[in-house]
Amino acid sequence: MSLPDRIDPRPPRRIYRWDLDKTYLQTDFDSLRDLLRTAFQKAHEKVAVPGASALIRELSEQGDSRLCIVSGSPKQMRAVLEEKLKLDGVKWDEFVLKDNVGNLLRGRFRALRGQVGYKLPAILESRVHAPVEAEEVLFGDDAEADAFIYSLFADLIAGRVDERVLSQVLEAGGVYPDDAERVRAAWKKIPVSDPVRRIFIHLDRLTPPAQFSAYGPRVVPIFNYFQAALVLLADGHLTAPQVLKIAVEMVQTAGHNIITLSNSFQDLLRRGLPLQQAAIALSQALEGPNKLLAAMRPMPDILSAFSKRLAALGTPPPPPPVQAVDYVKLIHHALPRNHKARTKPAQ
Amino acid sequence: MEAMVGTQPQPVTIAFDVMGTDHGPAEVVRGAAMLSLESPHIHTLLVGDRTLIDEALAETKHNGERISVQHAADFVGMDEKPGEALARKPNASVAVAARLVKEGEADALVSAGNTGAGVLACARHFQLIPGVRRAALATVYPTRSVRGAKEDPFSLILDVGATVEATADDLVTFAVMGSAYARIISKNERPKVALLSNGVEPQKGPPRVVEAHARLSEMADINFIGNVEGIDIPKGTADVIVTDGFVGNVCLKMLEGVHDTVVELAQYAYKESLRWRAGLAMLSSGIQRIKDITDWNQYGGAPILGFDKIFIKAHGRSKSRAIANAGKVAAKVVANNLGHAIREGLKK
Missing domain, CATH: 3.40.718.10 (Isopropylmalate Dehydrogenase)
Structure with a gap:
């Protein structure tokens, strides 16, 4: 367990946990060539997913939050990754990287690619030190096991998963005994509470969203970070002007436009996310003191497009049902995929 | 472009x-x-x-x-x-x-x-x-020839059903519209346009076809090659074939029927005799190529012009x-x- 990277004496009200590769950074490692290129990239050559850094900066504006990064990248990349985050203006509180050299030297080959035995103890140990009332929002991607691990983390600390199921999952996930022991030890130290509000899964591989429905409505697959910002506005983590700032950045720097943003909005509505109030808040943000934003075309047009997309659906769909997650059944989602499975397009 | x-x-x-x-x-x-x-x-x-x-x-x-x-x-x-x-x-x-x-x-x-x-x-x-005056339903069909920068094997025929009785004016309009469409989709700068008739001579066909022939012959911007007969459709003699909706629809259905019959005959032959099956196997790459060319899934759809x-x-x-x-x-x-x-x- 690494020490916190930033000392903030105030207890955090909110904790935002981020993965890096394919979640924050646009990374290709589906082939050996991609892997090598990624390993030797300099900080300025690395590219963040559009809107990710803006979202992190806006979330940190609240001042009483913590940014905890747990990445599967090797520890040897710490310097270049930290430099990249600094270039993007991202300030972090914890930054955990994987000890792949250690795993290799100790002959722990399953741990090289396994995610459950790495990320689950890391985020549980981080939670041990958090105030019981601190809410959590987690960000991952569809390339590996993030939806599974984050959901299991949430349900473990909420007391919805028992020791028997945890043992079955750790065994089926090929977790080494010492890592399994770390999971159990940290879990026992955490008071029972239900702090995880959302788990965002960036659809880097464009996995069909229905593949995450087994995790319930807490997991929200997203095509871009404007979608995450809209949900976080509805959840009270961001204000409407902050969402507009993120949208403006995505329009100005990443080629997004009135169509992609309004389609992104409607996509969430069709999946049953209650964003009607968020849309009203965005409209109101363009009035009064935020005239500067209104002047920044094409925001007014985008909001008008939102109204049309909303009307196009007729009656809003019901929210997806909350359900218990069957982790034993879903463990195959968390197992490392072979090269063929990784490169095969999802149906 | x-x-x-x-x-x-x-x-x-x-x-x-x-x-x-x-x-x-x-x-x-x-x-x-x-x-x-x-x-x-x-x-x-x-x-x-x-x-x-x-x-x-x-x-x-x-x-x-x-x-x-x-x-x-x-x-x-x-x-x-x-x-x-x-x-x-x-x-x-x-x-x-x-x-x-x-x-x-x-x-x-x-x-x-x-x-x-x-x-x-x-x-x-x-x-x-x-x-x-009237819209035209066009369709593309595979031919022996290729055309344009994309070496497109498809020709365009219109109208195939929207305007059952077309006037000479309509036929001329169809020719202009078909030519523009072929120029854009097949990247064919000067598509060859023809009228479908019962003979290649200018005076062959009903009065509306004869009149349209005369008018198209005077239009410098249309690469009008005159009349073609039914036999020229699969040959690909023209890149755009103009006719009225009644005749066009009959032609279209006949082309589809011939294609289906050929496929059925091949399936029959495959089941009926080991020698025929061996023959079909030897031709398999060629047959696949023909299937690829004639597969309407590849060209998507036809326009209403x-x-x-x-x-x-x-x-x-x-x-x-x-x-x-x-x-x-x-x-x-x-x-x-x-x-x-x-x-x-x-x-x-």
Whole structure:
């Protein structure tokens, strides 16, 4: 367990946990060539997913939050990754990287690619030190096991998963005994509470969203970070002007436009996310003191497009049902995929 | 030449009538999903039953940034009479989609549903281009020859059913529209245009064909090669063949019938005799090539020409690949401003 990277004496009200590769950074490692290129990239050559850094900066504006990064990248990349985050203006509180050299030297080959035995103890140990009332929002991607691990983390600390199921999952996930022991030890130290509000899964591989429905409505697959910002506005983590700032950045720097943003909005509505109030808040943000934003075309047009997309659906769909997650059944989602499975397009 | 902004093609939105096809809404949704992955500049507006669309979309790999949905409660079935059905169902998906194109929410319409309902919905919502009296339903068919920069094996024939009795004026208009379409889609700068008749001589055929022949011969901007006969259709003698909707439809159905019969004969031969089977096996690569060329899934859809907005009619049996390709054809027609090309052609 690494020490916190930033000392903030105030207890955090909110904790935002981020993965890096394919979640924050646009990374290709589906082939050996991609892997090598990624390993030797300099900080300025690395590219963040559009809107990710803006979202992190806006979330940190609240001042009483913590940014905890747990990445599967090797520890040897710490310097270049930290430099990249600094270039993007991202300030972090914890930054955990994987000890792949250690795993290799100790002959722990399953741990090289396994995610459950790495990320689950890391985020549980981080939670041990958090105030019981601190809410959590987690960000991952569809390339590996993030939806599974984050959901299991949430349900473990909420007391919805028992020791028997945890043992079955750790065994089926090929977790080494010492890592399994770390999971159990940290879990026992955490008071029972239900702090995880959302788990965002960036659809880097464009996995069909229905593949995450087994995790319930807490997991929200997203095509871009404007979608995450809209949900976080509805959840009270961001204000409407902050969402507009993120949208403006995505329009100005990443080629997004009135169509992609309004389609992104409607996509969430069709999946049953209650964003009607968020849309009203965005409209109101363009009035009064935020005239500067209104002047920044094409925001007014985008909001008008939102109204049309909303009307196009007729009656809003019901929210997806909350359900218990069957982790034993879903463990195959968390197992490392072979090269063929990784490169095969999802149906 | 595809319209470009810098190095990026202009964004285009295509409305898809999702309902009323032979393979059901999910197949159209899969086609649109495919398009969202393959063509970043094409946005799709799926019109139909929202619940069915969302169910299909959630299970299909797609890019949600490039797809939106417009709910439409009704649809026109394949076996319904278009006029009656649209009167009873003003919110049928094809009518809603046509209205959205008219209102500028989308740039073109693609439908694999009831052809008559599609044409009628367009007639109600779109305007005919000045100088066009009747719209024409065109279709492409495979030929022995290739044409244009893309070495396109397909020729265009129009009209195949929209205007049963065409006048000489109509035939000339069809020639201008077909020529413009072939120029854009096949990248064929000077497409060869011919009138379908019962002989190659200028005086052969009914009076309207003879009159159209005389007028087309004087139009310098049309590469008019005169009359062709039925035998010239599969040969690919012309790139664009002009006829009225009655004759065109008979030709189209006959071409489809011949294709189906050849396939059935090959299947019969395969089952009937070991020697024939061996022969077919030896020809398998050639047969595959012919199948590839004649596979209508590859060319997507055929246009209704003459309206100020674009309507691409995909085959009712279209699978996802054909739907995606129909969307690409529609986007290409929009990007190259077919309406402008037709208007310019008719002025001359």
